[in-house]
Amino acid sequence: MTVPYLDLSPRGGDEPPVTVERREGPYGEVVLRRRGADPAVYEIIANGCFLMDTADGRSERLLVDAALAALPAARPAPSVLIGGLGVGFSLARAAAEPRWGRIAVVEREQAVIDWHRTGPLSAISGEALADPRTEILHTDLVAHVYTADAVYDALCLDIDNGPDWTVTEDNDGLYSPAGLAACRERLTPGGVLAVWSAQPSAPFEEALRNAGFAGVKTKEITVARGVPDVVHLAVRAA
Incomplete structure (x- = not known):
């Protein structure tokens, strides 16, 4: 389900946001906006749906x-797949941790990649x-997730506002029984699937269990509003 843009940014004052760049791509429109200054808050909006901003980042780091x-603490240099790049908090957190080995980041929007490399x-x-x-x-x-040959010790997924609040209809397949089975196949035995969401989802917890995952649980982090x-x-069972 795609929802209209909701302005939930807790920072940036009452000044109207400034559009830094707007691009049309194969998946629709993606926009980078800036609010306020000292420091500025940047936010990414895709097809009118608010994705994330740089105001906090605690939950993206928690991911x-x-x-x-x-x-397992004894697992040497575990690999992680982060999807997607977003505003970069999850990637920065992974790179700051020397225990991680390979850090792969999947991002489908060239604009987002450019905003990180040169923006x-x-x-x-x-x-x-x-x-x-x-x-x-x-x-x-x-x-x-469906076609790669690679496997990872952890999948950290943050491409939507949650399994019940997707940016595009195509993303629904990631949270379906077939999509969760594909995620399981991308994991090494004992590997961990972590999925960010803007709200808890009991049905998604049940879907994870039905897909054969063990140790299903939900960690919460308080936000400014809502x-x-x-x-x-x-x-994934070992």
């Missing part, structure tokens, strides 16, 4: 931290992009 904590979001992700462990995969996450952000966690 990576929770996945790593759920892995204002490089302030968040610049060091992480320069890390030799980091690889950017310019492709669609759903397609990658229900908590959450990270849904599940483990």
